[in-house]
Amino acid sequence: MCQSCLEAISDTGRLHFCHCGSPETLAAMRKIEADISRRQMLGGMAAVVGMFAGFGLAPTEVRAQASGIPVLLTNLRLFDGTTLTLRDGVEILIEGGRISALPAPGQGPAEAERIDCGGRTVIPGLIDTHWHTTLASVSQIVAMTQDIGFLHLMAGKEAGATLQRGFTTVRDVGGPAFGLQAAVDRGVVAGPRIFPAGAIISQTSGHGDFRFQNSLPMMPADPADYASAAGMSALADGVPEVLRRTREQLMKGASQIKITAGGGVASQYDPLESLQFTEAEMRAAVDAASDWGTYVCAHVYTSAGIQRCIKAGVKSIEHGQLADEDTVRMMADNGTWWSIQPFLADEDANKYTDPKAVAAQKMVAEGTMRAFEWADKHRVNWAFGTDILYGGGESQGRQLTKLARFMSPLAALHRATGAAGELLTLSGGRAPYDGRLGVIAEGALADLLVIDGDAEAGLDWLADTDNLRLIMKGGRMFKNSL
Template identity: 65%
Template sequence: MCLCCAEIALIDGEAIDCCLCGAPQTQAAFARIAADLDRRAMLGGTAAILGMFAGFGLVPSEVRAQTPGRPILLTNLRYFDGSTLAMREGRDILVEAGRIVALPPAGQGPQEAERIDCGGRAVIPGLIDAHWHSTLVAVTQLQAMAGDIGFVHLMAGREAGATLRRGFTTVRDTGGPAFGLKLAIDRGAIPGPRILASGAMISQTSGHGDFRLLNELPRADGDLSYSERAGVVAIADGRAEVLRRTREQLMKGASQIKIMAGGGVTSLYDPLESLQLTEDEMRAAVEAAADWGTYVCAHVYTPEGIQRALRAGVKSIEHGQLADIEAVRMMREEGASWSIQPFLMDEDANPRTDPVQRAKQEEVSAGTVRAFEMGMAEGVNMVFGTDILMNPAGAASQGRQLAKLTRFMPPLEVLRMATGAAGELLAMSGERASYDGRLGVIAKGAMADLLVIEGDPQAGLDWLDRPDESLALIMKGGAVVKEQVQ
């Protein structure tokens, strides 16, 4: 019996499977549809499929897939490669089968290639947001924690298209039920960035991921909260339970594991300075992730929590705005990445009206400037993330928040945080990344994620706040999803 249909009829007393999903004709049709989607023929044979999403704004306004068997050559350009802090000239960019296959000298690309004249504009790698919540960004906290999960996922689908149109071709999802969205994007059903999903955030009881109300305590054995059932969080206490919940996320397809190692702003009951998960509990998650060839990232702000996480083998510190110099140096010595956000208590801050949340938010903001200064001075691998959370109106600030970092470092160093440096972090997922190719760089063999911009990235990044005007071309995996190059 097919699990997707589960239809059985009784004929002469014998159970007969009526589902036609396994029929040769049906399987052949499925294969044809899959092939069409894989070629990203979104404006051709898939138009009928995508039409159902149009009412939610899930269909990009412009999509032009690469002509099968014919490479694309971007010409008349200068480019930032995502690693070297300089603009380069004298090269074209040759794209084939979704990858950058060569950087030939200008004017020497293959004659048969389909040419895109960039008109002297700058080209940069597609941007990476290393701390994004695909299913939690476009809904309020009430909707996320108590609303209809179908609505949550539809809003996430709409926001995925907007994220891509802002030039973010890849996101590392650091918590939430993003596996279905990732699958829909990867199959070409809806537009959106690549997603490296963590799945449910693993939290101790009373930790940053425990969003239960006080009247829901005590917890009965096997009694899951709504946020656990929805896949937003997984509450785990003790080594055995942490192993179980970590392995469940890996089974679902997690690229990396997210744990809560300290107090947070959004949660009401845990103090910001609290240490969460013992070192042994953290190590259990690290060991389970390592068995699958990937790593653990940890939400944590304080020096003590950062150092505990690093001792347990955590390879990515999320936030860390209250770090001291010893914790920062330990990050550098352990080779960990620092996924840090511009929490500056300005107009783009996640809205918080509860006085407890507001006080914690102000404390984190006060440490942000010093954290950036220490990270730069000590040479930690800092990567950009926004952590726009349960803030529908704030999602559009994604590019602007990256541009803010120019107060701490030169523009190309800022761009490296959201391209090459982030790509190095994502590569730590190994085979669990599910994307076979380098991200965040313009180099031979890298994924063909490219932005052609109206602006000078060496002079400033204000253009990031105007993606509709400033992004003349957006390419993801060799497919042109926006083109206004004239």
């Protein structure tokens, strides 16, 4: 209400007719607000681009297909992400960011822009189903102490590197990735498609509780700790709080919800074998996610924790390398997905000095080898993920090569393409992208790689990004060295 109206109300001897709600006034206000919003948007975008430019992250020229002119990939061998053989005698037609057809050679439209692949293999863009977008490129101490703006800028830089490694999609399972997702989708910075979970939802003392002991006890009037305020984690105890924190992440745009249901290898406080969240608390997260048409995934290693997750309705187990065979069979019977990481205590593994962490890492490495065997034996739905944290992002491709130790190279590729794309469909209506991912098929999104390497013989070519001769996401070429 305007000042004259307030004066009229306080002075009963005056008659005053307020015009602040009139159509003319409201129209003028809408015009002013629109102009202010436009100026803020332009200024804000300029500032964002300027900041990214300082890190070498300003949008680079990427060649999109000409308007109305389809692109035709020719002279190739095809791995479609599902069939465990390579196909010859096929071409790939791309229109409007999607694969519109797989014609036989010579059957494509005459007016298409042709790209000769030189007899190389074309595969779907790779998918990492366990990625931490904002925590992959910095140390743990930086992640927990530095200005959040710095973390986001480093995450933007890592996003570009992720795409150049051939990963055109990641499922983010914990961290404030919503802003980077928006920047990538709007072309402000190059990077993969992001399926964001938002903050990791953890109980007090759980795997997502990043506080130090000297910050305890937390009192009701205390401000949020840094990790919670930054959106890395959200602490919740009891059904009402789990419902609240889950719904907050959904409000932010989460495509799936991530909870911690057990301890971690290097956790400072929570033991690896600890059980976290009661079944009722887990079910609260599951119910809230289901009400929005999506699902819950859970960090957990042990059989007891996995079984509790399954009973509560959790749809995807993250890690799970300490599962016994009965638990793996239970996963298969319930259609539960398994996101497995090749934790092998090798040259790419985190280095620990604490004897407990070293022992836990050894147990998980032994369990990893059983996990691949039992997942195949019991036909569990499973997909590839890395869980690279606090540096080491350059090993992302190498991590996938390790799967070929346990299965054929094409079977390993399937777990990072077609199978991973199927896992992403669990997001239902909360999926941020409309179209199939991880496959080369009619109607699928045109995320493609042209590779130098024999995909049937091995995956060592993944360790060197020079072997990725063309990288396409949504019909746009982010690299072309053919």
